[in-house]
Amino acid sequence: MSTETIFEAVVIGSSAGGVRALSMVLSTLPANFRVPIIIVQHLHPHSGAGLVDVLNHKTPLIVNQAEEKTLLEAGHVYLAPPNYHLLLELDGSFALSIMPKVHYARPSIDVLFETASEFYDKTLIGIILTGANHDGAQGLAQVKQAGGYSIVQDPNTAEAESMPSAAIKACEVDAVLPLTDIGPYLLQLVNNNYRKGQR
Amino acid sequence: MQEDIKTQQIELKLLLQAIYLQYGYDFRDYALASIKRRITYRLQKDNYPNISAMQHRLLYDVSFFETLLLDLSVNVTEMFRDPEFYKALREKVIPKLAQHSHLKIWHAGCSSGEEVYSMAILLKEAGLYERTQIYATDMNEVILQQAKEGIFPIKRLKQYTENYQKSGGQESFSNYYHAHYEHAVMDNALKKNILFSDHNLATDGVFGEMNLVICRNVLIYFNRELQNRAIRLFNDSLSEQGILCLGSKESIRFSEYSSAYQDLAADEKIYIKNEH
Ligand SMILES: C[S@@+](CC[C@H](N)C(=O)[O-])C[C@H]1O[C@@H](n2cnc3c(N)ncnc32)[C@H](O)[C@@H]1O
Numbered sequence: 001m002s003t004e005t006i007f008e009a010v011v012i013g014s015s016a017g018g019v020r021a022l023s024m025v026l027s028t029l030p031a032n033f034r035v036p037i038i039i040v041q042h043l044h045p046h047s048g049a050g051l052v053d054v055l056n057h058k059t060p061l062i063v064n065q066a067e068e069k070t071l072l073e074a075g076h077v078y079l080a081p082p083n084y085h086l087l088l089e090l091d092g093s094f095a096l097s098i099m100p101k102v103h104y105a106r107p108s109i110d111v112l113f114e115t116a117s118e119f120y121d122k123t124l125i126g127i128i129l130t131g132a133n134h135d136g137a138q139g140l141a142q143v144k145q146a147g148g149y150s151i152v153q154d155p156n157t158a159e160a161e162s163m164p165s166a167a168i169k170a171c172e173v174d175a176v177l178p179l180t181d182i183g184p185y186l187l188q189l190v191n192n193n194y195r196k197g198q199r
Numbered sequence: 200m201q202e203d204i205k206t207q208q209i210e211l212k213l214l215l216q217a218i219y220l221q222y223g224y225d226f227r228d229y230a231l232a233s234i235k236r237r238i239t240y241r242l243q244k245d246n247y248p249n250i251s252a253m254q255h256r257l258l259y260d261v262s263f264f265e266t267l268l269l270d271l272s273v274n275v276t277e278m279f280r281d282p283e284f285y286k287a288l289r290e291k292v293i294p295k296l297a298q299h300s301h302l303k304i305w306h307a308g309c310s311s312g313e314e315v316y317s318m319a320i321l322l323k324e325a326g327l328y329e330r331t332q333i334y335a336t337d338m339n340e341v342i343l344q345q346a347k348e349g350i351f352p353i354k355r356l357k358q359y360t361e362n363y364q365k366s367g368g369q370e371s372f373s374n375y376y377h378a379h380y381e382h383a384v385m386d387n388a389l390k391k392n393i394l395f396s397d398h399n400l401a402t403d404g405v406f407g408e409m410n411l412v413i414c415r416n417v418l419i420y421f422n423r424e425l426q427n428r429a430i431r432l433f434n435d436s437l438s439e440q441g442i443l444c445l446g447s448k449e450s451i452r453f454s455e456y457s458s459a460y461q462d463l464a465a466d467e468k469i470y471i472k473n474e475h
Binding site (some may be wrong): 046067068069081085088090098099101114118146160172 | 201204210230231232233235236273275281282365379416419420423447448453
């Protein structure tokens with residue numbers, strides 16, 4: 001698990017079955033997790049901010065919907081608001097857009113991953129969890145191509161396997177892990193490669 | 200940062216400069232991530248090797264610019280988009296409007312008009328339509344033409360009807376349009392007090408003495424400076440006690456005009472201008 005890179009941000013994409021999967025991953029991370037986490041979970045366009053509350057109950061991290069123009073902070077988890085694409089601006093702040101759907105989805109995982117990867121390049125970790133479509137595969141491939149780190153939920157442990165399977169097909173994934181291992185693995189990955197960067 | 204990404208960002212800024220100098224549309228103060236995605240989409244679709252090559256075509260070919268303008272202006276919209284917002288309009292805004300004997304309403308960035316027809320329906324149902332003049336503006340003339348026609352794909356009407364009902368609508372929604380093959384044609388009675396015209400929030404001036412200004416899902420595409428410019432226009436256009444409605448992910452609270460407005464429906468980003 002040793003690389004030369006220090007990591008600065010984590011992006012996570014999930015769809016069908018994602019609320020449970022996200023709860024599981026986030027519940028294993030401590031309040032002092034060193035980098036911000038940005039999440040696209042596919043939701044019904046009118047679903048409001050309910051997921052924010054659900055996840056805040058599961059994790060000591062601070063969960064909020066991403067607001068346009070704000071900068072990212074460690075210890076925070078940012079969710080794409082329903083019915084908006086979430087992008088990273090060229091200065092690393094959030095931007096929202098109601099551009100057409102991508103893979104029938106708005107927010108789209110690809111849109112977040114691709115724009116985040118342009119800003120963070122090799123310091124980004126991309127994670128694809130359960131889902132019943134193909135969103136995120138292209139985005140994860142771009143994270144990889146920029147030199148970032150990729151993790152995919154083992155499709156056998158996913159409520160819906162097509163999204164993780166598509167991601168695995170799209171690029172050479174660094175780690176395919178059962179759901180329960182993703183949080184602890186991520187913590188170690190970020191911790192190990194954070195101190196190194198502090199030298 | 201990877202070299203090619205840096206080069207692309209330079210090309211992007213040059214392209215926006217070229218569009219401005221050649222065609223007068225000013226995208227230079229837009230949030231760039233969204234613009235970049237739209238440009239990349241066109242790049243891939245039309246097979247250009249890079250943005251510079253596309254810029255060459257753009258400078259010499261007006262019709263290509265028009266295509267690109269449609270890409271860039273992101274015209275996605277719906278009738279009764281965000282039913283909760285329209286519910287708040289019915290409950291909190293309409294009663295205030297009803298106090299006036301003449302009404303002027305400005306929809307800025309109205310796109311293909313769905314939002315404007317939704318407003319017209321609310322006004323009809325409240326008995327206020329006859330006393331109202333609606334100004335509906337957008338920078339994109341092609342999309343304005345569609346707005347004027349008020350013809351929408353019939354397959355979208357199911358969603359719109361649902362939205363309408365969720366917003367508190369009691370009538371049969373089909374009273375407001377007639378079906379014509381694959382299309383729904385909005386009722387002429389909804390159109391007669393709407394004036395569609397072309398107006399760019401980045402380069403044009405104020406619209407006088409409005410009671411209500413609605414500008415939703417436009418400011419998210421602007422950088423802070425341009426957002427401030429637009430809000431200044433709205434402020435200068437609104438009469439005392441005028442009402443300003445922004446999109447659900449937009450806010451007046453970052454701007455220098457924040458203190459001049461109270462929340463009328465904070466969650467729905469509906470504000471009311473203070474009396475002096
Ligand atoms: C996403 S649509 C929003 C439509 C509608 N208000 C809604 O919320 O559903 C954005 C619209 O803003 C228009 N727009 C973008 N920049 C503008 C500008 N500088 N001045 C006027 N309109 C602009 C676009 O042409 C587009 O029609």
